[in-house]
Amino acid sequence: MALQSTAMLESLRAILAIPSPTGLTTQALQWCADELLAMGVKAEFSAKGALRWSVGAGKKPARAILAHIDTLGAMVKEIKYNGRLKLSMLGGYDWGTVEGEYCLVHTQSGQCISGTVVNVRQSTHVWGVALSENKRSAETLEIRLDAMHNNRAINTSLEARAIGVGVGDFVSWQPRTEVFDNGYIKSRFLDNKAGVVILLAVTKELLTQAKKLPTRVDFVLSNYEEVGHGAAGMVASDVAEVVAVDMAAVGEGQTSLETHCTLCVKDSGGPYDHQLSQMLRQAAIQAGIDLRIDIYPFYSSDATAAWNAGLDARCALIGPGVDASHSYERTHVSALLDTAKLLLEYLKNQ
Numbered sequence: 001m002a003l004q005s006t007a008m009l010e011s012l013r014a015i016l017a018i019p020s021p022t023g024l025t026t027q028a029l030q031w032c033a034d035e036l037l038a039m040g041v042k043a044e045f046s047a048k049g050a051l052r053w054s055v056g057a058g059k060k061p062a063r064a065i066l067a068h069i070d071t072l073g074a075m076v077k078e079i080k081y082n083g084r085l086k087l088s089m090l091g092g093y094d095w096g097t098v099e100g101e102y103c104l105v106h107t108q109s110g111q112c113i114s115g116t117v118v119n120v121r122q123s124t125h126v127w128g129v130a131l132s133e134n135k136r137s138a139e140t141l142e143i144r145l146d147a148m149h150n151n152r153a154i155n156t157s158l159e160a161r162a163i164g165v166g167v168g169d170f171v172s173w174q175p176r177t178e179v180f181d182n183g184y185i186k187s188r189f190l191d192n193k194a195g196v197v198i199l200l201a202v203t204k205e206l207l208t209q210a211k212k213l214p215t216r217v218d219f220v221l222s223n224y225e226e227v228g229h230g231a232a233g234m235v236a237s238d239v240a241e242v243v244a245v246d247m248a249a250v251g252e253g254q255t256s257l258e259t260h261c262t263l264c265v266k267d268s269g270g271p272y273d274h275q276l277s278q279m280l281r282q283a284a285i286q287a288g289i290d291l292r293i294d295i296y297p298f299y300s301s302d303a304t305a306a307w308n309a310g311l312d313a314r315c316a317l318i319g320p321g322v323d324a325s326h327s328y329e330r331t332h333v334s335a336l337l338d339t340a341k342l343l344l345e346y347l348k349n350q
């Protein structure tokens with residue numbers, strides 16, 4: 001096994017640093033396409049903007065491995081009278097998880113303007129004890145831009161427009177990535193850039209293995225998962241087994257751990273395919289992986305999106321444990337390695 005944690009962490013840092021809120025994923029996917037090309041793999045963009053590539057050419061039916069690159073984010077909904085920006089959410093999260101966050105507004109001209117998500121009542125010295133009653137919603141949170149117009153503070157909607165900000169501009173949250181020597185990684189968007197890095201590492205490893213794969217393996221990096229239709233229509237018709245790689249939900253009552261890979265057997269979309277899940281459990285035993293089995297109460301995946309779009313294939317879901325998902329997330333490099341090892345073991349099985 002030549003999987004290297006240092007290489008995976010390096011890729012993870014790089015991909016986390018490229019903003020990719022749902023709808024604005026081309027740059028992040030191009031980075032992946034370039035990485036693949038350096039391995040000798042030519043990936044292709046689908047018409048919808050997802051990235052796909054294949055390894056191996058064994059007998060049919062084929063297998064597909066999915067991960068999504070799009071992340072939570074927002075769009076400028078309205079430029080307020082005072083030059084602050086109202087937001088429309090991209091993906092599902094609580095507004096409280098982005099209060100105080102630094103962000104970038106991606107303007108039509110390609111500029112990135114820095115800002116901060118602040119409450120309309122934010123200063124202790126102005127509002128005093130009233131702050132304890134603050135609500136977090138699209139009505140009460142706004143972006144304060146770190147920009148000036150003609151050397152003057154932006155205080156009107158006209159001034160905000162004058163620097164290039166417009167309704168419909170994408171907004172990305174700062175990921176705040178930190179990697180520690182003991183293997184912990186904390187960052188926003190480990191969901192699902194950890195999964196993306198796992199697919200790249202597995203591809204690289206498959207290319208170096210002398211043993212031929214029993215079937216062709218298609219890889220898909222989807223770009224609309226956080227809004228529900230990510231891998232819909234993205235899986236080839238001769239694929240019989242689909243494994244979605246996405247973060248495992250860690251928290252009270254869950255078996256998932258930040259240090260481990262989880263097999264999710266059921267989420268909001270219902271149970272995943274039993275036979276394929278059994279194959280993954282068997283592969284984990286073969287590879288000596290302590291695979292967690294879990295149910296996620298509020299969750300949907302690219303596999304469910306593909307099923308909902310009419311895909312006739314077995315689908316399963318695995319992924320590295322991520323604490324505080326859709327907020328200030330954290331995982332551990334050993335979960336990334338275990339997930340990659342599990343995929344490699346499964347893919348070599350008949």
Ligand SMILES: [Zn+2]
Nearest residue numbers: 191192246247
């Ligand atoms: Zn996800």
